[in-house]
Each structure stands twice: as structure tokens, then as C-alpha cells.
Amino acid sequence: MKLITIGKTSATLLLLGQLLSPAYAQGQPPVAPVPMQKTQAPGYYRMMLGQFEVTAVSDGTVTIALDKLLNSITPQALRQRLAANDLSTQVETSINTFLINTGEHLILVDTGSGPLFGSNGGRLLDNLRAAGYPPEQIDTVLLTHIHADHSGGLVHNGKLALPNATVYVNQRDVDFWLNPANMASVRKSEKHTFAESESSLRPVIQAGRLKTFSGETELFPGVRAVPDPGHTPGHTLYMVESAGQKLLLWGDTIHAEAVQFARPQTTINFDWNPAQAAKARASVLADAARGDYWIGAAHIAFPGLGHVKALVEKPGQTPAYRWVPANYSLAGLK
Ligand SMILES: [Zn+2]
Numbered sequence: 001m002k003l004i005t006i007g008k009t010s011a012t013l014l015l016l017g018q019l020l021s022p023a024y025a026q027g028q029p030p031v032a033p034v035p036m037q038k039t040q041a042p043g044y045y046r047m048m049l050g051q052f053e054v055t056a057v058s059d060g061t062v063t064i065a066l067d068k069l070l071n072s073i074t075p076q077a078l079r080q081r082l083a084a085n086d087l088s089t090q091v092e093t094s095i096n097t098f099l100i101n102t103g104e105h106l107i108l109v110d111t112g113s114g115p116l117f118g119s120n121g122g123r124l125l126d127n128l129r130a131a132g133y134p135p136e137q138i139d140t141v142l143l144t145h146i147h148a149d150h151s152g153g154l155v156h157n158g159k160l161a162l163p164n165a166t167v168y169v170n171q172r173d174v175d176f177w178l179n180p181a182n183m184a185s186v187r188k189s190e191k192h193t194f195a196e197s198e199s200s201l202r203p204v205i206q207a208g209r210l211k212t213f214s215g216e217t218e219l220f221p222g223v224r225a226v227p228d229p230g231h232t233p234g235h236t237l238y239m240v241e242s243a244g245q246k247l248l249l250w251g252d253t254i255h256a257e258a259v260q261f262a263r264p265q266t267t268i269n270f271d272w273n274p275a276q277a278a279k280a281r282a283s284v285l286a287d288a289a290r291g292d293y294w295i296g297a298a299h300i301a302f303p304g305l306g307h308v309k310a311l312v313e314k315p316g317q318t319p320a321y322r323w324v325p326a327n328y329s330l331a332g333l334k
Contacts, residue, residue, distance in 0.1 A: 042130030043123060045303035047332055049294065050243025052102050052222065055131050056296065056303030059095040059112025059153060060123040066091050066256055071274060073266045078259065085258035093256075095121055095149050096304040098249050098296045099133060100240055105220055106133065107140040109238055109249045110298060111153030114161065116196055124153045125161060138162045142219065143169040144251025145232040146177045147270065148196045150298065155203050167204050168219060170227055170234030171212035174201070176272075177232070189269060228253070228284065230277035231270070237284070246293035247305075253284050257300045261285070261308070261321045285321045286310075294326075301325070 043058025067089035070078060082089060095117075100107040108128075113121035125135050141162055143151050146169060153161055176182050177197035186193070204210045217225045226237040231252045238249040254260050255268045264281045267274035288295055288308035297304040306325040313319055 043127045043302060044131035045305070045326075046131075047294075047305060047326065047329065049100075049240060049247050050245040052100055052240065052242040054240070054247060054296070054305075055099040055101070055133070056305055057097045057099055057108075057127045057131055058123060058302045059097055059127070059149075060117075060121040061092045061094055062113070062117050062121055062149065063090055063092045064255075065089060066259065069269045070256060070259060071267045071269070072278070073259065073263060077263070081259045081262060087258055091256065091258070092120075093299050094302040094304060096296070096298050096300070096302055097124060097153075099128070099131070099138075100223065101133075102220065102222060102242075105140055106138050107142060107220065107223060108138050108162065108165070109142045109296070110144055110150040110251070111141060111162065113149045114153035114156055114200070116148040116152035116200075121149070122153070125156070135162050136164055138165045140220070141165045141167040142223075142225070142236075142238055143167065143173075144237070144249065144298065145170070145235040146173040146197045146201065147193060147232065147252070148200070150251065151200045152196065154200045158203065160203060160207060160209070166209050166211055167201075168211050168213060168225070169201075170225070170236045171214045172227075172229065173232055173234030174210070174212055176234065178202075186272065187269065190272075228280050230273050230275075230280040232272045235277075235280075246291070247296055248284075248288065248293060249296040250284070251298055253281050254297055255299050257297075257323055261323050262311075263318075263320065265318060282319070286319060289321055 045056045047054050067078060095112050097112050098109045112124040115122055128135055154167065155161060177193060178201060180194055183191050183194050213225055215227060219225055222241045224239045226239055228235055228237050235251055237251060240247045260266050264285055265278050267278050271277040285308055289310040292307060295306055295308060300323060306323055309322050309324055311320045311322060
């Protein structure tokens with residue numbers, strides 16, 4: 001009786017050992033470790049806007065030190081906002097661009113940083129190809145403004161990266177950033193923008209591919225430029241409309257999602273005119289919340305598509321908002 005019990009126990013132990021021991025202990029050849037990939041999926045996300053197809057295309061990210069860059073907020077309030085969003089003061093910030101296929105035009109809004117930012121930026125061309133649109137197919141580029149992370153992708157290695165595109169930008173940004181006489185009027189940390197603007201825009205001008213506009217302008221059916229100065233002199237939003245649906249592409253209305261929705265008065269050192277930028281943000285947020293249309297934002301976590309909701313106000317409080325990111329959708333592409 002005792003022997004039988006021992007036998008059963010041994011068999012059970014042997015079976016357990018086979019289940020738990022690694023393959024090499026069972027006489028099989030060793031398995032090499034599988035290398036980690038350490039890459040992200042291609043950075044694009046699509047949605048339909050009426051008859052238009054919208055593709056958010058990632059240029060990558062840039063890490064910015066919000067404690068050094070944000071103004072009109074106390075260090076304590078900043079820490080609280082960042083902690084509430086599980087962020088440190090060094091925030092890895094998305095650089096998003098938006099491609100609109102209207103059926104007649106292939107319009108890219110902003111071009112990312114190209115070679116001008118670190119190795120985590122400049123991914124636009126690869127991601128465009130991954131999204132099924134070779135850069136040569138793009139016929140139109142709309143710039144929200146001239147800053148390295150929006151216009152830097154126009155030129156790679158001295159050549160036009162989007163060789164068949166006509167580039168549209170607000171005349172006021174061209175007048176400002178391509179004239180070195182204005183260098184004296186910006187803070188020291190922003191002076192590099194003049195050389196960067198020259199390297200990104202001059203080849204476009206020389207190729208005869210730059211077009212400028214002034215004031216609110218319908219550039220294509222369903223695509224309207226809405227100047228919104230403050231962040232730069234010619235900072236412009238683009239309203240895209242099809243079959244009753246609206247998407248407003250923001251450029252740099254928001255740099256720090258974790259902070260500036262709750263505190264729209266918070267400005268950033270990149271602002272050309274901080275007071276005007278804050279005022280512009282307050283009115284753009286209020287309108288977005290009222291209108292409940294789609295927003296596409298350059299620096300909200302990729303894909304940067306979503307809606308703005310107003311937080312309940314108490315009397316005397318500055319209006320505050322929250323961001324509602326797009327719900328991931330496949331069915332919406334049908
Ligand atoms: Zn920007």
C-alpha cells in the first residue's frame with residue numbers, strides 16, 4: 001500500500017517537472033532569446049470627416065522641460081497639474097501633422113520638424129509612406145505657422161521633401177521670420193528660429209512653390225484659413241468641413257495638454273506675444289467647447305484628434321476645459 005502511494009507521488013512529480021522545466025532540460029535544443037524590437041507601430045491614424053479622409057501622421061516626439069518653459073503658473077500649481085496627469089516636468093510631447101484627402105487634393109497641414117529636432121522627430125516621410133501616401137503625391141502643404149517643428153520637414157538634405165507641393169502660409173509669418181531685422185524683438189532663446197526659417201522656407205520660395213494669404217481665406221472648397229495671431233504673428237488655424245462635419249486644425253493653441261486646458265492663461269516661452277496667445281487660446285477653447293466639432297492638435301498626444309469640453313464654472317472663475325481624445329475606431333472608416 002505504501003509502495004503504491006510512493007509510486008503515484010513520483011509519477012505526479014515527474015509530470016510536474018516536465019511541465020515546469022525549460023525546454024533545454026527536456027533534451028530539446030536551446031532556444032535563442034528573441035531580440036526586443038523597441039519600435040512603435042507606424043504613426044498614423046485615420047478617420048472620416050464627411051466625404052474627406054483625415055489621416056493624423058506622426059512626426060515623432062520632442063521632450064520639453066515644462067518647468068523652464070511655462071509662464072503664468074506657480075511651480076506648485078504646475079507640479080500638481082503634472083502629477084495629476086502622471087507626468088514629470090520633462091514631458092515627451094507629440095509632433096502631429098494632418099493629411100486631408102478631399103478626393104481632389106491631398107493636403108498636408110504642417111510638416112513636422114524634419115532634420116531640425118532630435119532623433120525622435122523627423123519621422124513624417126516614413127509615416128506618410130506607411131499610411132499609403134508617398135510624399136510625392138502631396139499637392140498642397142498648409143503651414144499653421146513658421147516654427148521648426150511645423151515647417152522644418154519641408155526640406156531634407158537641402159532638397160524639397162514634398163517636391164510636388166505648393167506651400168501656403170500666412171504672409172505675416174513670412175514677413176516676420178524671414179526678415180533678420182526682427183531678431184532683436186524676440187527673446188534670446190527664440191533667435192534660432194530665423195536661421196531655421198531661412199533653411200526650411202528659402203528653397204520653397206526659390207522653387208516658386210510658396211503662396212501666402214492674409215486674413216480669413218477659403219483656400220480650397222471645405223478648407224478655410226483662420227488667422228489666430230499670438231503664438232506667432234501669422235499663426236493660423238485651418239477649418240476643414242465636409243458634409244456638415246467640421247475639424248479645426250489648431251497648430252500651437254496647446255503645448256501642454258496637462259496644464260493649458262485646465263489653465264488656459266498659462267503661456268509658453270515659444271509665444272511671440274504671450275498675452276495675445278493666451279487671449280487667443282481662451283477664445284479658441286470656448287468656441288471649440290460650444291461648437292463641439294473635431295479638433296486636430298499638433299502637440300496633444302498622438303493622434304491629437306478629439307473634442308474640447310467645458311468644465312463646470314463657478315462664478316468668478318476663469319473658464320477651464322478638458323480634452324476628450326478620439327475613441328479608437330475601425331467601423332468609422334467604412
Ligand atoms: Zn509647435
